[in-house]
Every structure is written in C-alpha cells, then in structure tokens.
Amino acid sequence: MQENVTLAPHTTYGIGGPARFFREAETPDQIINSIQFARKKSLPFFLLGAGSNVLVSDEGFPGVVIKIKDAQVRVEGNTIIAGPGIMMARLVHTAVAAGLSDIEWAIGVPGTLGGSIRGNAACFGGETAARLDSVEIYDARLDETRTIPAKMCEFGYKDSIFKRRPAWVILSARLVLPNGDIPVSYQKILEHSRVRTVSQSIGPKSAGCVFKNIPWSRKDIERTKILMLHPELAQFMNLPEIPASFCLDRSGMKRERIGAVEVSPVHANYFLNHGGASAEEIMMMIGVAKDRVRRTFGLELEEEIAKVGF
Ligand SMILES: Cc1cc2nc3c(=O)[nH]c(=O)nc-3n(C[C@H](O)[C@H](O)[C@H](O)COP(=O)(O)OP(=O)(O)OC[C@H]3O[C@@H](n4cnc5c(N)ncnc54)[C@H](O)[C@@H]3O)c2cc1C
Missing domain, CATH: 3.30.465.10 (Uridine Diphospho-n-acetylenolpyruvylglucosamine Reductase; domain 3)
Known part of the structure; x- marks a missing residue:
C-alpha cells in the first residue's frame, strides 16, 4: 500500500490529484485485502481499471484506490x-x-x-x-x-x-x-481498427466519449415533438439512441477550447487534454456542452465517464 500517489498517470486523461492510499492488486485476495484495509481505516475505496472512463478530481481521492491488475x-x-x-x-x-x-x-x-x-x-x-x-x-x-x-x-x-x-x-x-x-x-479486427482511426481522436489524451447517447426510450424524450422541431434527427429514428456526438457537433462544440482542453475536431464527444489540463477545465467543458445541447435541441446529456473525488 502506497500513500499519496498521483492518479493522473493512471488515467487516459492524464488528469487527477493524489489518492490517500494506492495499491496495485494482482489477485482476488489482494483486491479483497485492500478493501478490508479501507474498511479498517473507515475510508472509502475506489476501483481503478485502466482509467479510460474516469475523470479524477484535481484534489484526488481521500480514500484507498485499488488499481485492478489481475489479468489471469x-x-x-x-x-x-x-x-x-x-x-x-x-x-x-x-x-x-x-x-x-x-x-x-x-x-x-x-x-x-x-x-x-x-x-x-x-x-x-x-x-x-x-x-x-x-x-x-x-x-x-x-x-x-x-x-x-x-x-x-x-x-x-x-x-x-x-x-x-x-x-x-x-x-x-x-x-x-x-x-x-x-x-x-483478424480481418474484422483490422477493419474495426481502421474505422476507429479515421472516425475518432485516437492520439491525444482523452477518456473516449464523455456523454452517453440519448435513448429514444428515455422518459423525458417526446419523440414526435423533437422530430417536429429537429427533423435532422429523423435519420436516427431507427436506431435505439440519438448519438450525443451529432448533437454536440450541431451545437457548435467541435474545436471549443477551455485552457488545455479541446473538443475533438473529429468526434465532438471526445474532450482532449493537450497537456496540463485540469479536471476543473473538463468539468467546465462538460457544463458548456450540456448547456449548448439543451439550448439547441432541448435534450439533456448524461455523462458516461465516472467522476471520482468530486
Ligand atoms: C480512445 C478511447 C476510446 C474508447 N472507446 C470506447 C468504445 O468504443 N466503447 C466503449 O464502451 N467505451 C470506450 N471507451 C471508454 C472506456 O475504454 C471503456 O468504458 C472501458 O470499458 C473502461 O474500462 P477501464 O478499465 O478503463 O475502467 P476505468 O475507467 O478504470 O473505470 C470505470 C468504472 O469501472 C469501475 N470498475 C473498474 N474495475 C472494476 C471492477 N473490477 N469491479 C467493479 N467496478 C470496476 C471503476 O470503479 C469505474 O467506476 C474509450 C475510451 C478511450 C480513451
């Protein structure tokens, strides 16, 4: 168990302050022991995988972070x-x-x-x-x-x-x-990799899609009314969800910048850390994006990324 370990290098965003305690757990026993350690100290615990779907706050996490390394x-x-x-x-x-x-x-x-x-x-x-x-x-x-x-x-x-x-x-x-x-x-693997390379921002630091797509079945979605006001969404009528990236793009979010954070010019649901971005900047961008989509489409976006230490 290590103390005060900066979490940024353990996330694909490259963002996040220190964990009070941190341990890499390679076996089920190590995972369970680490949780029992947290319980004994009356501290919360957080499980970290590859950190590719999390935003860790700049203040870090005041408990035990268990990085799951059991890859048997x-x-x-x-x-x-x-x-x-x-x-x-x-x-x-x-x-x-x-x-x-x-x-x-x-x-x-x-x-x-x-x-x-x-x-x-x-x-x-x-x-x-x-x-x-x-x-x-x-x-x-x-x-x-x-x-x-x-x-x-x-x-x-x-x-x-x-x-x-x-x-x-x-x-x-x-x-x-x-x-x-x-x-x-292997042919499928190659094809999927090719499509991903051209349609997403793969190089820069990100956590993939920030927001979930918007299911037509969501309680607050009035399908007929939305389609009347925004006929451009009719192209997604036969899909289970409206792509968040489309709404973000049409709300003018691509290339939007706050500090070192930029909304990807390729895929508007990816926020990129161009180096030294803070969690606060990402949170501000999340707020701007939600507001724009709300005002453009009357739709509420919901985060896909897990927020840690907020
Ligand atoms: C470039 C890029 C592309 C991506 N493309 C996709 C995509 O195509 N489709 C997609 O769905 N996602 C995509 N993602 C998002 C991400 O990779 C996935 O959501 C992935 O499944 C997250 O796994 P992780 O190990 O990184 O989880 P983390 O980000 O480490 O954790 C995510 C959540 O899972 C919890 N967790 C982790 N391990 C455990 C465990 N053992 N038990 C219980 N809870 C646990 C954590 O506590 C946290 O709440 C992309 C991300 C990036 C950066």
Whole structure:
C-alpha cells in the first residue's frame, strides 16, 4: 500500500490529484485485502481499471484506490475465464487465437474487462454483456464472494447493476463465445481498427466519449415533438439512441477550447487534454456542452465517464 500517489498517470486523461492510499492488486485476495484495509481505516475505496472512463478530481481521492491488475486468463473449450484486470485487446487476441469469435468489436476499447462489464462497453454493434455468462463478485458490504449469472446483472445501454451497487467488486468473469474462423476474425479486427482511426481522436489524451447517447426510450424524450422541431434527427429514428456526438457537433462544440482542453475536431464527444489540463477545465467543458445541447435541441446529456473525488 502506497500513500499519496498521483492518479493522473493512471488515467487516459492524464488528469487527477493524489489518492490517500494506492495499491496495485494482482489477485482476488489482494483486491479483497485492500478493501478490508479501507474498511479498517473507515475510508472509502475506489476501483481503478485502466482509467479510460474516469475523470479524477484535481484534489484526488481521500480514500484507498485499488488499481485492478489481475489479468489471469484461461480458455476451456468455448469458455474464457478472466480476471477483471485483463485489457480488452488482450482478451480479444486470446479468444481469437483459440478459434473463438464475436468479441472482435472490443479490440479498440482501451479498458479492462472489469471496467467494461460495469459500463457494458460497446461498439461496432457488440457489447460486453452479449457473451458474458457469469461474474464472480466480492460484496464489500457483506464481506463475501459469490457468483451471479449475467442475466441478473441488469445490463442495458452503457449500464449494469454494478453502477448501482458500488460495493460489488468484479473478481472474475466467464464468457462463452461461439467458434470462429481465425483469418475472418483478424480481418474484422483490422477493419474495426481502421474505422476507429479515421472516425475518432485516437492520439491525444482523452477518456473516449464523455456523454452517453440519448435513448429514444428515455422518459423525458417526446419523440414526435423533437422530430417536429429537429427533423435532422429523423435519420436516427431507427436506431435505439440519438448519438450525443451529432448533437454536440450541431451545437457548435467541435474545436471549443477551455485552457488545455479541446473538443475533438473529429468526434465532438471526445474532450482532449493537450497537456496540463485540469479536471476543473473538463468539468467546465462538460457544463458548456450540456448547456449548448439543451439550448439547441432541448435534450439533456448524461455523462458516461465516472467522476471520482468530486
Ligand atoms: C480512445 C478511447 C476510446 C474508447 N472507446 C470506447 C468504445 O468504443 N466503447 C466503449 O464502451 N467505451 C470506450 N471507451 C471508454 C472506456 O475504454 C471503456 O468504458 C472501458 O470499458 C473502461 O474500462 P477501464 O478499465 O478503463 O475502467 P476505468 O475507467 O478504470 O473505470 C470505470 C468504472 O469501472 C469501475 N470498475 C473498474 N474495475 C472494476 C471492477 N473490477 N469491479 C467493479 N467496478 C470496476 C471503476 O470503479 C469505474 O467506476 C474509450 C475510451 C478511450 C480513451
């Protein structure tokens, strides 16, 4: 357990102050011990995967940050059992090399399996929940481990039960994948990587999409009224959500700057840290973006990124 560790280098934004305590946990026991350490000190804990979907405050986190590094993986027939710290790209390569498929979509998600289960990471028509069989969790409230089937995880668009149960820590997961054809899978991987390179800002520091897309099914969305006022949204009528990036772009957010933060000129839902940006600057940009989209479309944006230490 280390003390006062700056979190910025552990996030893809490169932003964030110190954790009061910090530990890299490589096994389930180390994860559980770290949580018990936090409990003994009456401190909150925070689980960090690859830090690719978080915004850590400039003040840091006044508790125990546990960086999940348990990346054990084994393949048994069509089943993959993996630790929560395995990077999605490694999971994809492990599956494809074993002749399994339907996970190629995840190649460019720069996060861990644990973070991807919590947020039901998705792209190119695939989502983490789709091939998940079960999840082993540590319930920090009851101090016990148990296995829950995927169908009990309340998966939805960028959502799962883990967002509502912060005491549930993912310790491992079982995925069941169909047989594939290795050259076809590698072709898909190449194609997904190519599309990502041209349609997203891959080089600069970011946390991917800041906001979730806006589901048509959301209670506050009056579909007919919105389409009457904004016929340009009709092109998304047959999709489950209105892309937040479209709304941000049409609200004039591309290239908007606050300090070292710029809204990507390529993908308006990516905020870029050009070097030395603060969490406060990102928060200000979030406020500006929400306000613009509200005034342009009358739509409320909801953050996808997890905010830590605010
Ligand atoms: C360039 C770029 C492209 C991206 N593209 C996509 C994309 O196409 N699709 C997509 O969905 N996302 C995308 N993302 C966002 C991000 O990579 C995913 O959301 C990813 O799944 C986050 O995983 P992580 O390990 O980085 O989680 P972190 O950011 O470290 O954590 C996210 C949340 O998960 C929790 N968490 C982490 N591990 C555990 C665990 N073991 N148990 C319980 N909770 C846990 C954390 O406490 C936190 O609340 C992108 C990000 C970047 C920077």
